[in-house]
Amino acid sequence: MSDPSRHPPAHYLVTWSVLGLIALAVAIFLVWPDNFTSPNSSVVSSQGPATTEPLVSTAASPAPTETFTPGLTLTPVVSLSVTPVTEVATPLSASATSHFDGTQAYQFVLEQLALGPRPVGSTAGWKTGDYIIRQLEEFGWEVSTQEFIYKGVKGRNIIGKGGSGPILILGAHYDTRPAADQDPDPAKRDEPILGANDGASGVAVLLELARVLDRSALKREVWLTFFDAEDRGQLDGWPFSVGAMEMARWLTRHPEAMVLVDMIGDADQQIYFEHNSHPKLAAAIWKVAKSLGYEEHFIPQFKYTIIDDHLPFAQRGIPAVDIIDFDYPYWHTIQDTADKVSTASLERVGHTLQVWLESLPAK
Known part of the structure; x- marks a missing residue:
């Protein structure tokens, strides 16, 4: 049996019940707009736009150390696991909004x-970086830079980010060689090269991709990356790929893959597999090229082992591919001029990359 003295009077219960209901109604009214989303409201995906996390560490950057010997044949990078980036969606088709234009790329x-020869640290080199930044901003890409100093020379990497999902780096170097050390005329070997193919062609492909890529179709956060200080290697004690080493060293987010575009404008274009490239990632890109009718120019056979800007990323476990036509007789000579670059060659590479990027399935 219960004790009646322990129960409050009935009118107390009614009063407190009414007050409780009023308080609950007020709480629901205040909280509802901020904590509930209507069926028509947009929700940011967990793989949405890039976070504010910095591209590189804010700590003071030490001078890059050479992690490999220029000219050394390295063991091919073939043991990395296959990632979803090697898959290709079907059917393969270019963006419905815009097709890669080789003529526009040639204009770039x-x-x-x-601007003339564009060695790292030169006025023309810095102006080239400014030009790249303007183009990326005009095409609506989010731009960041990474400055560094090596042997007293200031360099600058430039990154344009767009799309959402796992990070995929698409790179090219924009500096040119300060001396034509491979020129057949010894009297000209101290002259700087213009770098129409070795430098400008890769940049042109990336800039045209910045213009035409359907970012709404991308299932990756694409970083269009322009490296400085690639082409001074074996001159004045410099290694190759200083800018790429600097970027790879200070990455704070791990990319899913890295694809390098270098020296692809030659009219007699033949692009082979490269031994330091991830074979399955390369095969996926070459498969797209074949589907577009470019199999005579993208040849799925290994030929060269090349030290280039993809290697610092491959050495850190990132699947990396070098798309390069190294059969170029004007390499590091003063004859590397605009007349050696083909609009059709630019378009084959750019179109292949556009279709590949826009066809990658979500991870």
Whole structure:
């Protein structure tokens, strides 16, 4: 049996019940707009736009150390596991909004050449970086830079980010060689090269991709990356790929893959597999090229082992591919000029990359 003295009077219960209901109604009214989303409201995905996490560490950057010997044949990078980036969605088709235009890409080549030779640390080199930044901003990409100093020379990497999902780096170097050390005329070997193919062609492909890529179709956060200080290697004690080493060293987010575009403008274009490239990732890109009718120019056979800007990323476990036509007789000579660059060659590479990027399935 219960004790009646322990129960409050009935009118107390009614009063407190009414007050409780009023308080509950007020709480629901205040909280509802901020904590509930209507069926028509947009929700940011966990793989949405890039976070504010910095591209590189804010700590003071030490001078890059050479992690490999220029000219050394390294063991091919073949043991990395296959990631979803090697898959290709079907059917393969270019963006419905815009098709990669080789003629426009060639215009980007000419605009770089108008600045003259563009070695790291030069006025023309810095102006080229400014030009790249303007183009990326005009095309609506989020731009960041990474400055560094090596042997007293200031360099700058430039990154344009777009899309959402796992990070995929698409790179090219924009500096040119300060001395034509491979020129057949010994009297000209101290002259700087213009770098129409070795430098400007890769940049042109990336800039045209910045213009035409359907970012709404991308299932990756694409970083269009322009490396400085690639082409001074074996001159004045410099290694190759200083800018790429600097970027790879200070990455704070692990990319899913890295694809390098270098020296692809040659009219007699033949692009082979490269031994330091991830074979399955390369095969996926070459498969797209074949589907577009470019199999005579993308040849799925290994030929060269090349030290290039992809290698610092491969050495850190990132699947990396070098798309390069190394059969170029004007390499590091003063004859590397605009007349050696083909609009059709630029378009084959750019179109292949556009279709590949826009066709990658979500991870």
